[in-house]
Amino acid sequence: MSTAADDVREANRGMFSSRRVFILAAIGSAVGLGNIWRFPYVAYENGGGAFMLPxxxxLFTAGIxxxxxxxxxxxxxxxxAPLSFARLSRGTEGLGWWQVGVCFMIAVYYAVVIAWALSYAFFSFGRTWGDDPDAYFFGDYLQAxxxxxxxxxxxxxxxxxxxxWGAxxxxxxLGVQKGVGRTSVIFIPVLLLAFVALVIQALTLTGASAGLDALFAPNWSALGDPAVWAAxxxxxxxxxxxxxxIMITYSSYVKRRTDMTGSAMVVGLSNSGFEILAGIGVFAALGFMAxxxxxxxxEVATSGIGLAFVAFPAIVNEAPAGALLGFLFFFxxxxxxxxxLVSVLEVVISAVRDKFETSRLRATLVVTIPCxxxxxxxxxxxxxxxxxxxxDHFINRFGILLVAVVSMLVVAWVVRGLPQLRDHLNRDGSVPVRGWWIVLMSVITPVVLGYVLITELLAVLDETYGDYPGWMxxxxxxxxxLLVLVAGFLLARIPWRPDTPVHGQEREEA
Structure with a gap:
């Protein structure tokens, strides 16, 4: 049963005004740069249409x-994240701070890519990059x-x-609802409209069908390759x-009696739907370029920075109404x-607020100014x-992936927390969670993601990443x-303030 003190504490932390706002915020977090510039190429490289099966x-055995x-x-x-892990079991708090450290590292470089995209949205109108987008991006623009x-x-x-950073x-x-929530309520529908307009324009380009054939033509033999399933x-x-x-933090801002499993299904399927939409738009445009x-x-298919800032400007140069196409893509x-990025920063700000009992404004400045x-x-x-x-490469592989595998194993096998979490989900959830979920989280998903992690580790050990100097x-x-790992467990040694309920003191509304 929640108390008046609990209600006041939650009000001070901030809350989403409704489940709809929470879902839009979660979708806003999930739908990022990787959906647009990573998924299409991963699908193309791993069996095309056949890749949809794995x-x-x-999605249904690991993601959701x-x-x-x-x-x-x-x-x-x-x-x-740190407080939730501490309330699960005091010794697991370091996992939450490890995640906070990962988010801090991501924030400092993720903003740079957004700044590039912001510049290129305006560059689209005058095709500032000229006839050689590759030389312009790495030379004139980045001066690399x-x-x-x-x-x-x-x-x-x-x-x-x-x-x-100013925005x-x-x-x-502005806080959870007025800042994070309202941004998602406005930006996600606008993003969907802009991207649908981009896809429609891309589909009208000559050669679009060839691009879609390249993306969706199934290579069924790929299903026998473990690397495809790992991808x-x-x-x-x-x-x-x-x-x-991120999702730990966002779900803590949701009202107590809320359907969380149904929300997860909506977020997971919406994210995948956007990825497929991105694949259609990107490969239709690549078909035109080819x-x-x-x-x-x-020969023109690529991903990541090369797709966004080299291949797509080249498409804009040739396409009818290319300026509009370019603006929609970069916008x-x-x-x-x-x-x-808002969701990534919220993880850090929320942890600072919970640990040090500070105001929203002060926590925001303490986090964002150093970032x-x-x-x-x-x-x-x-x-x-x-x-x-x-x-980016090392934090994603040996930060995010590693902490996820470790946290699953700790929750499942060390603190044995999966049964109580399952019961909580079933209290108001529209999707029943049974023993299959415990098997997935304790055995199957850690094994599969562990395989992905080991594969990445062996690849880096076999050959210096990107042919960069070894010291870099x-x-x-x-x-x-390593820094985010060590910093996380050092921060966990800082005591919570006396009035913060930790393990064994959390309360739920009956």
Whole structure:
């Protein structure tokens, strides 16, 4: 039974005004840059239309069940990631702070990509990148030199990056409902409309059908390759924003008597629906580019930064009404990236507020100003692209993926917390959670994601990542991933304030 003190504490933390706002915020977190520039190429490279089978299997055996786990933790224990883990079992608090550290690291470089996309949205109208988008992006725009560390700042990056951080500080300072919730309520419908318009325009381009054939033509033999199944699980995991505290934090802002399993189904299916929509739009445009260049689609298909800032500008140069196509694409990147970054920052701000009993504004400034400074100093220089690439790779693989596998194993086998979390989900959930969920979370999903993690580890150990100098990979890769782990468990040693209920003191509404 909740008490008046519990109600006051929750009101001070902030709450989403409704389940609908929570779902939109969760979708906003899940739908990010990876949905647009990673999924299409992963599907294409791993069997095309046949990839949909392992993708759907991964969604229903790992993605949505893991959402159930994080929703149950946050909703039952009513706290940020560190506080929710501490209330589950005092010794697991470090897992939550590990996730907070991962989010802090992601925030400092994710904002830079949004700043690039913001610039390119306006560049689209005048095709500023000229006839050679590759040379413009790495040369004129980023002014990238040889891999290394430089303090030569690029003015063209600093201004949009300051704009992004200014907007983020305002949104985060406004709070859970007025800032995070309202941003999602506005941005997600706008993102959907913008991207549907992009897809419709892409489908009208000559050669669009060839691109769709390349994406969806099934290669059934790929289903016998374990790497294809590992790719499906990896894609689902990274695209749903699970494993690093976001969904724990967001679910703690939901009213106590709420259908959490039904919400997870809506979020999971919406995220996958957007990914498939992105695949259609991206490969329709790539089909046009291939026909215009007189080459096969496979020769122009790419992903990530290369797709967004090199391939797509090249498409804009050739496409009818290319300026509109380019603006819609980069505007969609800005919206998707911004809502995801808001969720990443909320993990850190919520943890600081819970631990140190500080105001929303003070916690926002304590978190966002250091993030913005590191972002500006570390990633708006001529070496920023290289540092970003290394940090992103190692934090994603050996930060997010590792902490997710460890947290599943700890919750399942060390503290034996899955049965009570299952019971909490079933209290108001519209999707019954039974023994199958416990088997998935305790055995199958950790084994599959562990395989993905080991595969990534062996690949990096076999060959220096990206052919960068070894010292760069060590400092910005391995040490960055180790830093968030060590910092997390050191922060867990800081005592909670006396009036904060921790393990054994949490209350639920009857």
């Amino acid at each position: 993708y759907l299997v991964a 069940p893991f959402l159930f786990l994080e929703y149950a933790l946050g909703h039952k224990y009513r706290g940020s 030199g040889d891999p290394g560390v430089s303090l030569d700042f690029v003015p063209g990056i600093i201004l949009p990056l300051l704009a992004v 983020l500080i305002v949104v985060m300072a 499906a699980y990896g894609q689902i995991f990274f695209s749903l924003s699970i494993g690093f505290g 026909q215009a260049s007189g080459v096969a689609v496979g 969609s990147l800005v919206l998707a990236g911004f809502t995801s 913005a400074i590191i972002s500006l100093v570390g990633f708006s220089t001529t070496s920023g692209i290289y540092v970003l690439d290394i940090v 990979v060590l400092v910005f890769g391995w040490l960055a991933a």
